Amino acid sequence: MTGPPLRVQVGRLARRSIARTLRQPVLIVPNLVFPLFMLLVLSANGDQVTKVKGFPTHSYITFLLAATLVQGAASATTLAGNLLGSDIESGFLSRIGLTPVRGSALVAAQLAGVAVLGIGQSVLYLLVGLAAGVTVKAGIGGALVLIAVSLLFILAFGSIGLFAALRTGSAQQVQSLFAVALGLLFMSSMVMPRNLIQVDWFQTIATYNPMSYLIEAPRSLLVSGWDGEALALGCGIAAATLIVMMTVATTSLRSRMLGT
Amino acid sequence: MTAARSLSVTRGVALQCTRKLLKNPLKALPPVILPLFVFAAFSGALSAVGDTPGFGYYDFTAFLFVFILYMAAMFVGVFTAFDIAIDYASGLGARFMIAAPQRMAIVTGYVIVALGRGVVGIAVVWAIALATGMPVRGDAPEIAGIVVLALLLNVAATLYGAGIALRFQSTASSVLILIPVFMALFLTPAIVPRDRLGSWLGTLAGINPLTPPLEAGRGFLAGDPVSVVLAFALAIGLVIVFWIWAMRGMRRAEQGPGATRRRGPGRRRRPGGRRRERGGRRRRPGRRRQPGASPSPLP
Numbered sequence: 186m187t188g189p190p191l192r193v194q195v196g197r198l199a200r201r202s203i204a205r206t207l208r209q210p211v212l213i214v215p216n217l218v219f220p221l222f223m224l225l226v227l228s229a230n231g232d233q234v235t236k237v238k239g240f241p242t243h244s245y246i247t248f249l250l251a252a253t254l255v256q257g258a259a260s261a262t263t264l265a266g267n268l269l270g271s272d273i274e275s276g277f278l279s280r281i282g283l284t285p286v287r288g289s290a291l292v293a294a295q296l297a298g299v300a301v302l303g304i305g306q307s308v309l310y311l312l313v314g315l316a317a318g319v320t321v322k323a324g325i326g327g328a329l330v331l332i333a334v335s336l337l338f339i340l341a342f343g344s345i346g347l348f349a350a351l352r353t354g355s356a357q358q359v360q361s362l363f364a365v366a367l368g369l370l371f372m373s374s375m376v377m378p379r380n381l382i383q384v385d386w387f388q389t390i391a392t393y394n395p396m397s398y399l400i401e402a403p404r405s406l407l408v409s410g411w412d413g414e415a416l417a418l419g420c421g422i423a424a425a426t427l428i429v430m431m432t433v434a435t436t437s438l439r440s441r442m443l444g445t
Numbered sequence: 446m447t448a449a450r451s452l453s454v455t456r457g458v459a460l461q462c463t464r465k466l467l468k469n470p471l472k473a474l475p476p477v478i479l480p481l482f483v484f485a486a487f488s489g490a491l492s493a494v495g496d497t498p499g500f501g502y503y504d505f506t507a508f509l510f511v512f513i514l515y516m517a518a519m520f521v522g523v524f525t526a527f528d529i530a531i532d533y534a535s536g537l538g539a540r541f542m543i544a545a546p547q548r549m550a551i552v553t554g555y556v557i558v559a560l561g562r563g564v565v566g567i568a569v570v571w572a573i574a575l576a577t578g579m580p581v582r583g584d585a586p587e588i589a590g591i592v593v594l595a596l597l598l599n600v601a602a603t604l605y606g607a608g609i610a611l612r613f614q615s616t617a618s619s620v621l622i623l624i625p626v627f628m629a630l631f632l633t634p635a636i637v638p639r640d641r642l643g644s645w646l647g648t649l650a651g652i653n654p655l656t657p658p659l660e661a662g663r664g665f666l667a668g669d670p671v672s673v674v675l676a677f678a679l680a681i682g683l684v685i686v687f688w689i690w691a692m693r694g695m696r697r698a699e700q701g702p703g704a705t706r707r708r709g710p711g712r713r714r715r716p717g718g719r720r721r722e723r724g725g726r727r728r729r730p731g732r733r734r735q736p737g738a739s740p741s742p743l744p
Contacts (some may be wrong), residue, residue, distance in 0.1 A: 215620060222628065229643030230636040236497040364475075371486035377493070387489025 194286050198294030205268055206298025212267060216260035217306055221313060224253040227376065228317070239381055242408050250314040251404035252375040254331070255396065257306045258338035259366040261299040263359055266346030269295050270356030273441075282442040292434050296343045303339030307332050319407065327406040334403050334420060341423040342366070344430035351437035373397040395422050451550035458541060458554025462528060463561070476520035477566045481573060484513040487636060488577075494637065501638055503667055506579045510570075511591065511662035512635045515655070517566045518595040519602040519626055525559035526606020526622050533614040533698065548695045552607050556600055563599035567592060582668035590673070591662045597680035598658060602626055604687035611694035633659050654679045 189197075207213070224246065231245020242248050272278050281291065311319075311328060321328045349359050373396040374382070382388040391397050402419020405412035466473055488506045495505025502508040529552075532538045541551045575581070581588070606622040613621070632649045633656045634642055642650055650656050661676030 211617075211620075215624070219624075222631070226631045226646065227636075229646030230641075232643065233494055233497055233500065233637040233641045234491065236499075237493045364479075368482055371482055372489075375490070376487070377490040381493055382490055383492045384489045387485070391490070 191287060191290055194290040195294045198286070198291060199297030202268070202295050202298035203301050204298075206264065206302050209264075209268075212264055213302065216257070216264060217309070220253045220256040220260075221310065223256065224249055224310070224314070225317070234377070237377070237381055239378075241378060244318060244320065246314060246317050247319045247407050248404065249376070250310065250319050251402075251407055252370065252373075252400050253310050253314075254307055254335045254403050255338060255400050256367075256370055257310060258303060258335055258399075259342050259370065260363070261303055261339045261343040262346040262349075262366055263363045264302070264346065265295060265299045265343035266350040266359030266362065267356045268298065269347050269350035270354065270359050273350065273354045274356060278438075278441070288435050288438045288442065289431075292347060292431060292438055295347055296340055299339055299343040299346075300336060303343075304332065304336055307335035307339075321407055322410040323406040327411070330416075331403050331406050334406075334416070334423075337420060337423045337427070338399060341426040341430070344427050344434060348430045348434040348437060351434055351441060354441070369394055369396040373400055375400060398422055447546045451545065451547045454541065454545040454550040455554040455557065457544070458551050459557045459561075461537075462525070462555065462558040465528070466558075466562070472524075473562060473565070476524040476562075477517050477569050480513045480516040480520060481570065483516065484509060484570075484574075491636060499641060502663065503582065504580050506574070506577070507581070507666055508663060509636070510574050510579055511659060511666055512630070512633070513574075514567060514570050514591065514595050515598055515659060515662065516630055517570045518563050518599040519630065521562045521566045522559045522599045522602030522604075523606050523623050523626050525555055525562060525603050526610050527616070527619050528558075529555055529607050530610035530614065530616050530618050530622070533610060534616050538611075538614070538698070542699065548699065549692055552604070552611075552691050552695065555607060556603050559599055559603040560596060563596055567595055581666060583665045584668065587665040587668060587670065590665045590670070594658045594662055594676060594680055597677075597684055598655070601680065601683035601687050604684065604691045608687065608690035608694035611691065611698040614698060629653060629655055635659075654683060 228246035228249050231249070234240065235243050235245050235248075240248075269278075278291075311331065315321075321331065323330065346359060346362065349362055350356070353359065372387075372390050373394045374391050375396075379388060379391050379397060382391060398415075398418045399422060400419075401415045405415035488509050492505050494500065495502070495508070529538070532541070538551070542548060545551050583591075605626070609618050609622045612618075632646065632653050634650050639647060639650055639656065639660070657672050657676040658680050660671055661673050664671035664673070
C-alpha cells in the first residue's frame with residue numbers, strides 16, 4: 186500500500202495538530218499566564234536579590250526572563266502529551282494505523298501545534314520583558330537567536346510529552362510531568378546564578394540539573410552577550426533530548442500500532 | 446432533632462473523607478510536598494539575600510518559613526475543596542444533600558477534615574524546618590499564634606474552594622480554586638520584606654489581606670510580635686466572608702450544577718444555553734406549538 190509522499194503526510198497532520206492546539210484555550214491560557222505571573226512577581230522582589238555581591242546584572246527581570254522562556258517551553262511537555270494522549274484515548278491513533286501514514290511523520294507532525302504556539306508565547310514573553318525594562322545584551326540578533334533557542338527547547342520538551350503519552354496511553358497521566366518539570370525548574374539556577382548559591386547541597390543539585398543549562402543558554406544572550414559555551418551546552422542538551430525522545434517515541438508508536 | 450441529624454451528617458462527611466484518605470494516603474502528599482519544594486528551592490538558592498544590606502530579619506530560612514507554612518495550610522484547604530468538587534461531580538454530594546436538614550453541615554464536615562489535614566501538614570513543615578536547623582526566637586505562645594493563624598487561613602481557603610466547587614460541581618473547577626490562592630500567596634512580601642518590594646507589588650501587598658498574617662507570623666517567630674490584632678482580625682474576617690461565600694454556593698448547588706441567576710422575569714438560561722419558554726416549560730423537540738394554540742397542560 187503506497188500513500189502520499191512524506192511531505193504531504195507531515196503537512197496534513199501538522200495542520201491538524203496546529204488547529205487542535207490553538208482550539209484549547211483551557212490548556213493554553215494557564216500555560217501562557219503562569220510563567221508571566223511568576224516573572225512579574227519574582228522580578229518585583231528583585232532589588233534585594235541584585236544586591237548580592239557578584240550578581241551579574243542590576244536588572245533582575247532581565248535575569249529571570251530566560252527562566253520564564255524555559256518555563257513556557259516546559260509547558261509543551263503537557264500540551265503535546267495531552268493532545269496525543271487524547272488521540273490515543275479517542276481511538277484516532279488506532280484508526281490512523283490502518284492508513285499508510287508513516288510513524289515518524291505522525292510523531293513529527295504532533296509537534297507542529299506546540300511549535301507554533303511556543304513561538305507566539307516566546308515572542309509575547311520577550312515583548313512583555315522589553316516593555317518592563319529588559320535589555321538583550323546580544324542585540325537584535327541575540328533576540329532572534331533567543332526565539333530560535335526557545336523553539337528548540339519547545340520541540341525537546343514536546344518530544345518528552347509525546348513519548349510519555351505513547352508509553353502511558355493517557356492524557357491524564359501526562360499531566361503529572363508538569364509537576365516534574367516545575368520541580369526541576371525550581372531546583373535549578375532559575376533565581377540565582379550557580380556560583381552565587383551559598384547552600385552547598387543546592388548548588389550540587391543545580392549543577393547536575395540539566396534545567397540549569399537550558400536556562401543559562403538564553404540567559405547568556407540577555408545578560409552577558411554572546412557566550413558560545415553556554416549556548417552550546419543548552420542547545421546540545423535540548424537537541425540530544427529531542428533526538429533521543431523522537432527515536433524512542435517512534436519506536437513506542439510502532440509497538441503500539443502492532444498491538445492495535 | 447435537626448441539630449442531631451446535622452451533626453450526624455457532619456460526622457458522616459468527615460468520616461467518608463478520612464476513610465478515602467486512609468485508603469489512599471498518597472493523596473495527602475501534594476499540598477505539603479509542593480510548598481516544601483518551594484521552601485527547598487528558595488531557601489537554597491536565595492539564602493544570600495539574607496546577608497544583603499537592609500534585609501532586616503534575623504534569618505532568611507525563618508523569613509521564608511512562615512510563607513511556606515501558610516502555603517501548606519492553605520493548599521491543604523484547596524485540595525480538600527478538590528474533594529468537594531469530585532464528590533459533587535460524582536453525585537455523592539447530592540446524596541449528602543438529601544440527608545442533611547441543614548446543608549452547611551456538609552461543608553462543616555469538609556472543614557473538619559481540612560483542619561485535621563492542616564494540623565498534620567503544619568506539623569510536617571515544622572518538623573522539616575527544625576530538622577534543617579531553622580533558628581526559632583519566639584516562645585511557646587508565639588509559636589501557638591503562628592499555628593492558629595495558619596489554621597484560620599486553612600479554613601478560609603477550604604471555604605473559598607468549597608464555594609467554587611459547589612457552584613461548578615465539576616473537577617474542572619480545580620483551576621479556579623488553586624490559581625487565585627496561589628496568586629494571592631505570591632502577591633505578598635514572600636521573599637523580601639514589604640519595604641524592599643518593587644512599587645506595584647508593594648502596593649498590592651499592602652492591600653492583600655494575607656500580608657498582615659504573614660508579617661505577624663514572622664514577628665511571632667522572631668519573638669517580636671507586630672500587627673497581631675490586625676492579622677487575627679483579617680484571618681477571622683476571611684473565614685466569615687468565605688463562610689458566606691460557601692453558604693451561597695450551597696444554595697446554588699441546591700439548584701443543580703451550572704445554575705445561574707435569574708436574568709429577568711420569566712427568563713432563565715439552562716446549562717445547554719437554550720432558553721426556557723415563559724412559565725418555565727421547555728419546548729420538546731419534534732412537538733411544535735401551533736401559532737395561537739394555548740400551551741398544553743400536559744407535561
